[in-house]
Amino acid sequence: MPIDIDIAHVARLARLGLSDAELSHYQAQLAVILDHAARVQEIDTEDVKPTAHPLSMVNAFRRDEVRPSLDRTEVLEQAPEHEDGYFRVPPHLETQ
Amino acid sequence: MSEYTLSGARTALRDGSVSARELIDAALDRAAKTEAELHAFLTLDHDGARLAADAADAEFAAGRDAGPLQGIPVAVKDNMVTRGIETTAASQILAGYVPPYDATAVARLKEQNAVIVGKTNMDEFAMGSSTENSAFGSSRNPWHTDRVPGGSSGGSAIAVAAGSAIVGLGSDTGGSIRQPAALCGVVGMKPTYGLVSRYGLIAFASSLDQIGPLTRTVEDSVTALEALAGHDPLDATSYRGDRPDFRTGLDGGVAGLRIGVVRELSGEGFDADVETAFRRTVDLLSEAGAEIVEVSLPSMETSLSAYYLIAPAECSANLARFDGVRYGSRHDGATVEEMMTATRADGFGQEVIRRILLGTYALSAGYYDAFYGQAQKVRTLVIRDFESAYRRVDALVSPTAPTTAFEIGSKTQDPLSMYLSDVCTIPSNLAGDPAISVPVGCDGDGLPIGFQIMAPALGEAVMFRVAHTVEQLVGFEQRPPMLEVWA
Structure with a gap:
């Protein structure tokens, strides 16, 4: 069963700005990989619970204690743009 | 001097026959002679390494000993953050990033006065099996420079070899x-999930990722794991029990052990030379007194499919953090979304984009149950298969990879064929179990062949015991032929 992928929608969800040529390139490759991966659907998993994690983990709480965090200046130095102690980004909405 | 084992160097440093400074100078000299051909490193920290080596020598002179790694040159994969040393995970999107902190694994090395040589090349964000997916150029196999070193930790394997x-x-x-x-042709081990902290390891697939050592011998692997393992409150998935004893019984041999040969990990797709070396090693274990049992794990055949849904799904979530805001590169855009979509499309390489798309699709509305949800159920079946096998055997064995090192460029256009090279190793990640590869010979082209030993969670001691026995029985002492030229 060929797998139908709305690749432009997936790329938008993943915030990847790809050209039409790139989209069709990845669409073809994903179809081949998903065709192989779809083998999981042939396995009878009735009454099988999904495993999200290999060890049976429970919440790992830590004590609510104040401890030093990373130095703000050092962290901001790695940002493409910062201002007044904040990360700086372009506007969320286009201005009219 | 460059071919010391860890245990050999450890003794030599303490009896005064070598200094940490001499070890690091030899390591850096070897890197200088080989980098043009092998490209194992993304960053060599000449000054920092020499300072650390001198500090280690000063500790020895003062009679202080922080443990077996003191003064030992260690190469660190570039997906572990290192304070003050550029860390990119071989991705253009992180070019120029200089972390303000150390990964816990790196901090442990430093506390024990190890000497960090530099940061090693890898497949971008650890996605790949050949180190060809690095944004900064592929690495080459020291046994044959037309071949890949494997991956994604190719640079660290080359540095040791x-x-x-x-x-x-x-x-x-x-x-x-x-x-x-x-x-x-070196020893590489993946510990039980949670034994080594993932804090500061740039995440690929968080329920599968685990840090571990590459060494020249099995005993060195034990020593390195002892130095790395331990609870870390900064990693919520870190194992909280007492650290298990990895070393007991290392020299005990395999007499009386039951060792299972995984039927599904052989046959079609496996090189004849790989199968021959594998069977010969199994025969040696049998002659040494192990009881060999053939074991069938039916879910092995589907585990690859499940992995290539689960790992991309987790990666698509983990890599959402690379958006041009807090670190790394940025492409300008009129809006924040334009900036992010341009930054990500430009900063990620093809394999990373492929896996983000795959994972996003597998998690998206309407497909979640059929792909991701079903893969998580298959994961349960893989775990059950292992549990049932370990009720009958102490350890399982298989080839590490179906083939020896393939030619550079031979699989880059066919992602699925590249994925198939992980068919033997993936099941232990899905189960969270430890596994190790030990070199057991070379194929007709003189390329190394690995033998994998798998054990149940926290079963490192029996895994190391079988691995150490294999190492003794096989006596693999070959070195890359080019070492004569580089020496």
């Missing part, structure tokens, strides 16, 4: 320590 480090740190999500170890 070629003598530019005595220990390499790698990370293993689907075989990324064991497969390059096999292809480069």
